[in-house]
Amino acid sequence: MKSFQELTDVALGRDQAASSAAYTTIMRLIATDATNLHSAFALFRQNLDPTLIPTSLQNARTTTHLDTERALHAMKGLALAGLVYSKDERIIEGLCQVWNNVWGWLQYFHTSCIDEDRSPMQRRAAVFGAVCGVHKLYSSHARLRIVAESTWGYLEMITQQWMLQIRLSEFNTNPATYPPASALSAYTNPTGSVQPMATTRVASALGGNPDDIARLTLQHLTVTAEQARIEPKLAASPGGDIDLMANFRTSSAIRYALLSRHSVRTVTSVLYSLSLIPFSNEIRESVIFGITSCSHYLSYALESSNALPLIIEALEAQLLPALLRSGIWLSQMNPALVTGFLVPLTEILPKYLLYVSVLKVVARWLRRIRIQGVEAKVTQHGPLWDAWTEFKFLAEERFKIQSESNDPQDKFQVCYSSSCRKVDSNDMFMSCQGCHEVWFCSDSCQNASLPVHGRECRDIQVWRSQGRPPPMLPRDFQFSGLVAQIEVQNRSNEITSSFRAQRPRIPVVELDFTVFPFTLTAGSSTSLRPVDYETDKEERKNWDTMMSKAERESKAVLRYCVPEGEYRKVGMALLSMSR
Secondary structure, three states, X not given: OOOHHHHHHHHOOOOHHHHHHHHHHHHHHHHHOOOOHHHHHHHHHHOOOHHHOOOOHHHHOOOOHHHHHHHHHHHHHHHHHHHHOOOOHHHHHHHHHOHHHHHHHHHHHHHHHHOOOOOOHHHHHHHHHHHHHHHHHOOOOHHHHHHHHOOOOHHHHHHHHXXXXXXXXXXXHOOXXXXXXXXXXXXXXXXXXXXXXXXXXXXXXXXXXXXXXXXXXXXXXXXXXXXXXHOHHHOHHHHHHHXXXXXXXXXXXXXXXHHHOOHHHHHHHHXXXXXXXXXXXXXXXXXXXXXXXXXXXXXXXXXXXXXXXHHHHHHHOOHHHHHHHOHHHHOXXXXXXXXXXXXXXHHHHHHHHHOHXXXXXXXXXXXXXXXXXXXXXXXXXXXXXXXXXXXXXXHHHXXXXXXXXXXXOOOOOEEOOOOOOOEOOOOOOEEOOOOOOOEEOOHHHHHHHXXXXXXXXXXXXXXXXXXXXXXXXHHHHHHHHHHHHHHHHHOHHHHHHHHHHHOOOOEEEEEEOOOOOOEEEEEEOOOOOOOOOOOOHHHHHHHHHHHHHHHHOOOEEEEEEEEEOOEEEEEEEEEOOOO
């Protein structure tokens, strides 16, 4: 075994093969033993002398080839030293001081190799991997990140390399362990909080057009997801793209462009693909990063406006099987990561079991999961099993309510006119010929409902023409009202006791389904008055009208709030309850 000084002499020698082997040995040594760390760091720094940077591409191909190879090894060595010994302040200080040298070589390698069509592709891919290692290093520490990101042109370089991955398949068949997407994600979200100005700068570097950015991002994700499917150790690559997509949520234009291009479906499909990877300790960190990135994106995307189509899109893309199949990886996560990963199952999907359309899709997937034996493979204890059991129990409860409703065919034939609400016991009502989703007992009731249902009807037809489910069908809202009334009946003793204690002039029960577990509050027309009562004339009019009607008929009022992504829809009904 050669001494460190002997290895240094060989590394600085004129024999290129021997020099490369010596650098590899030195890096292997410092990865496990810090004895010669600072001597190795000095060697790497020496080989990044900016005066050695070739002045032309032709010059680089002849007299200075050995210098460029040494610089490439030096960059790899710096990345290794900085990542392994990130708590050594001398190393961090040295990396800050050597940044100008590193930046000079980064520019050279980018322009003369990575983005140079005449350079051999194998060489370009190898250099691309080394450069991405530098990106990882200077994204990993606050001081280093400030030094790099304050350099004009650095972010644009990363962006260009990220886009090259789409154009050059070789950059994907030999991908870097730290892809440019991860560097961009770290730039836009350096401390766990997305930075809007940083996101704007990245968007500008990508051309600024929201639809083009969404198209590029999803195209890139498709490429890296396919690579991860072929080579599971690269499962972190799509995670970087998905994190970048999640960070774009500070831009409403890019966020909605991504959603309109079915990013939820794409990300859910990636999650399902990653969940099928057999467990291995060697790829554990990569797969966990990939699946948690998917879940993180879905956790906010599924709460976006018009959430119902997105919920159904995710369910149809096998969200439930994907969550269950990921169980083997959850056992390797820390509790905080597990909690975050399960948010779609524990906090989001349960809220939307108020929708008939969601119940239909969930029922179909529960049958498939049972037939395929997916549930049987889940460990029957722990957070995933507990969350799954609770979700399935709630779904079964809602299935029962649906089956016991007045129409077994899932057509709640109640007159849609708000002033009528007759039940079609003789199957004689007329359905709306535009949407076929609501029924009326007479022409007069249909005409009376035109101001409200006319807009709904047109929206439903537009969404259907685009091949998407509408945000909320009238039957969904009617079903949520039925669920609300059943919940009130189940807790009638509790509500009655509360009313007797408060003695309100007009009793009001409020059910908030926009959170899970949902909340029930018993109060008065004053204590449960809508928050926008003073500012919204229409809201105030509806509220006062319902309160007057309840007082005349000596009834209580039920107010229920239903989730609709970023918004909520509110319904009201009269209750016959003892006070």
